[in-house]
Amino acid sequence: RMAAAPPSYCFVAFPPCSKDGLVVFGKNSARPRDEVQEVVYFAAAEHDPGSKVECTYIEIEQVPRTHAVVLSRPSWLWGAEMGANEHGVCLANEAVLTREPASQSEALLGMDLVRLGLERGATAKEALDVIVALLEEHGQGGNYYEDGSSCHTFQSAFLIVDRNEAWILETSGKYWAAEKITEGVKCICNQLSLTTKIDAEHPELRNYVKSQGWWNGDSDFNFSEVFSIADDHLACCSGRESLEKQGGDVSAQAMIDVLRDKDSGVCVDSESFLTTASIVSVLPQDPSFPCIHYFTGTPDPSRSIFKPFIFVDDVKLVPKVQSPSFGNDDPAKKIPRFQEKPDRRHELYKAHEWARSLLENDQDKGQKLMRIMLDLEKQGLEAMEDILSRTEILDPAEVVDLFYDCVDTELKFFK
Numbered sequence: 001r002m003a004a005a006p007p008s009y010c011f012v013a014f015p016p017c018s019k020d021g022l023v024v025f026g027k028n029s030a031r032p033r034d035e036v037q038e039v040v041y042f043a044a045a046e047h048d049p050g051s052k053v054e055c056t057y058i059e060i061e062q063v064p065r066t067h068a069v070v071l072s073r074p075s076w077l078w079g080a081e082m083g084a085n086e087h088g089v090c091l092a093n094e095a096v097l098t099r100e101p102a103s104q105s106e107a108l109l110g111m112d113l114v115r116l117g118l119e120r121g122a123t124a125k126e127a128l129d130v131i132v133a134l135l136e137e138h139g140q141g142g143n144y145y146e147d148g149s150s151c152h153t154f155q156s157a158f159l160i161v162d163r164n165e166a167w168i169l170e171t172s173g174k175y176w177a178a179e180k181i182t183e184g185v186k187c188i189c190n191q192l193s194l195t196t197k198i199d200a201e202h203p204e205l206r207n208y209v210k211s212q213g214w215w216n217g218d219s220d221f222n223f224s225e226v227f228s229i230a231d232d233h234l235a236c237c238s239g240r241e242s243l244e245k246q247g248g249d250v251s252a253q254a255m256i257d258v259l260r261d262k263d264s265g266v267c268v269d270s271e272s273f274l275t276t277a278s279i280v281s282v283l284p285q286d287p288s289f290p291c292i293h294y295f296t297g298t299p300d301p302s303r304s305i306f307k308p309f310i311f312v313d314d315v316k317l318v319p320k321v322q323s324p325s326f327g328n329d330d331p332a333k334k335i336p337r338f339q340e341k342p343d344r345r346h347e348l349y350k351a352h353e354w355a356r357s358l359l360e361n362d363q364d365k366g367q368k369l370m371r372i373m374l375d376l377e378k379q380g381l382e383a384m385e386d387i388l389s390r391t392e393i394l395d396p397a398e399v400v401d402l403f404y405d406c407v408d409t410e411l412k413f414f415k
Contacts, residue, residue, distance in 0.1 A: 005095040005190035006030040006273045008081075009266045010159040011258065012166045013185045013243055013250040015285070022388075023283040025161045026255040027092040028275040028301065029081040030268040031074060032145055036344040037277035038075040039297045039321040039403075041309075042119075044068040044086065055079065055116070056332075057106035057142045060134070066119040070309055072277045072295055075323035075344045076146045076332040079111035082279045085118040086311040088291040089127050090161045090281045094190050095144060095154035098172040098227040099214070102153035103141030108134060110144075110156030110171075117160065124162040128169055128178060131158065132202070135174045148331075148338035159188050163283045163291070170194050170223060175208055177201040177223045185250070187240040194223040239266040252294060252306075252381055255280045260302040267302055274299050280306055282388070290394055292384050297321040297407070298352040303359055303370070305377040307406035308384050312396035316404040320347040320411060348407055351414035372413055380406055 010027040018024045029037065045066050047053075053062040056078040071083035082092035093110040108116075113131045121127025143151045158169040166181040170192050180199040198221070202208075209215045215226050239258045246254050259278050260267055268275050278301040280294040294306035309315075323344040331340050345353075355373075359366035387394055 005097055005154055006032075007190050007265065007268055008094055009239055009259075010082075010092045010094065010188050011185065011239060011243060011255065012159060012161050012181065013255070014166070014181070014183045016183070016248050017185050017244065017246070018250040019248070020388075021285045022251070023161060023163060023166075023285060024250050024252065024255050025090045025092075025159075025279075025281040025283065026259055027082045027159070027279050028259050028266060028268065029072065029092075029277045030273045031081070031276040033272065033274040033276075035146065035276050036075050036323055036346065036349055037072050037081065037297065037299075038323045038346055039070065039072050039277075039295045039318065041070045041315060041317060042066075042068065055112040056109050058108065058138065060108075060138060063120055067122065068311055069115065069118045070293060070295075070311070071115060071118070072279055072297070073111065073115075074146070074276075075346075076330070077109065077111055079109055079113070079115040080118075081111060081114065081277065083114065083118055084281055084291065084293045085121075087122040088163050088283050088287075089118060089121055089124055090279075090283070090293070091117050091127060092159050092279070094157040094159075094188055096157045096170070096190055096192055097229055098155045098192065099229050100155070100172045100227070102155050103139065103173070104143075104151045104153050105141050107139040107141035109142055110140060110154065110158070113140070113156065114158070117158070124160040124165055124167050127160050128158075128167045128200070131169065132176050135171060135176065139174055140171070143337070146332060146338050146341060148336065148340075157188055157192065159186075161281075161283065163285050163287060168194060170227075172227050175202045175205050177205060185240055185243045192224040192228050195225070196220045196222050198223060239264055252280050252282050252292070252384070256294070256301070256306055262302060267300070269300060275301055278304070278306070282384070284388060288393065289388055290399075292388070294380075295321075295403075297346075297348050300356070303356055304352065305373045305410060306380070307377075307403055307410065308380050309403040310394075310399045312400050314400060316401045318404045318407050320407050322346055348411060351411050355414050369413065373410070376406075376409060376413065
């Protein structure tokens with residue numbers, strides 16, 4: 001039974017906690033163990049007036065222009081668990097439970113809102129405005145899992161980050177509150193975290209909770225206390241301490257180390273849930289430098305490698321981390337949904353399964369393979385640090401194949 005929300009973790013670190021004027025973002029996506037995540041890129045696009053976009057369950061109005069996005073997503077759905085756009089906005093969501101039961105009727109999923117925020121917002125605040133407007137118009141609801149036997153529904157929390165600031169947005173139905181962050185380390189997980197520091201909110205939020213009898217209007221308005229089911233809005237963020245201990249040195253590597261940590265619970269590997277994919281993004285506050293986004297595209301970051309992606313025109317597509325497409329025959333698109341589960345594994349996922357079984361069954365060979373993989377990852381991280389410490393502007397031709405080549409090299413090691 002998966003009644004509990006999957007314990008994903010999202011982090012952001014700002015100077016002075018992070019290195020050299022960098023904002024560092026990270027997320028582990030905890031999902032059902034056998035679910036496949038793919039990494040997909042969609043170029044910026046113009047859309048005709050009146051055109052529609054088909055999200056996971058419902059169709060909504062399209063906008064005139066969508067930004068280029070790179071997404072890590074469960075491959076059966078339209079939206080994303082996490083991702084970034086060409087303007088240096090990063091977004092991730094968390095499934096949360098509130099005292100208001102999440103709607104089972106099909107609407108926008110929290111994961112659809114991640115992609116919509118990235119496609120339509122050029123800053124973190126714009127992405128937030130997009131998400132709350134869509135919540136107001138369409139609501140959130142529908143099955144979070146590819147499961148034909150029961151409907152798992154959640155409310156959503158989001159971490160939305162750009163080069164200058166971050167917003168924590170927490171929702172219940174169409175109601176929401178948000179807090180702006182510009183320094184230090186923040187973590188969100190699958191519990192509400194906003195308390196009395198609220199920088200933006202739904203205009204009717206306080207009237208609504210008063211009408212429900214959840215708040216009397218006299219005490220300080222504390223979002224988590226008002227909306228949480230019980231006392232589960234306690235500090236849930238075991239990874240935050242280890243980032244704060246870095247003392248001004250949070251880098252991509254430090255974030256990766258936190259995401260790999262099984263002892264702290266940040267790297268989930270339980271009976272029902274697994275960290276099925278991870279992302280780390282480095283956003284230089286100086287806009288003349290590129291943002292760098294690292295994706296695993298495979299489960300369990302402690303046995304996966306983070307591969308860099310940089311937005312440039314004509315970036316080379318990477319079919320080897322894309323799941324097969326089933327078009328309109330996809331059981332996720334037919335009503336009733338999810339009557340069968342097709343094999344959604346992509347090439348990198350399959351190769352990685354082989355590597356994982358080697359790690360489990362042959363210690364020596366497994367350890368050797370892991371060392372080679374981590375060495376490959378280190379080369380990537382060092383090359384990216386080099387790009388961020390140069391004075392000359394990056395030549396796009398240098399990184400157009402970057403993510404493609406990293407995936408290709410990883411596959412060669414597995415073979």
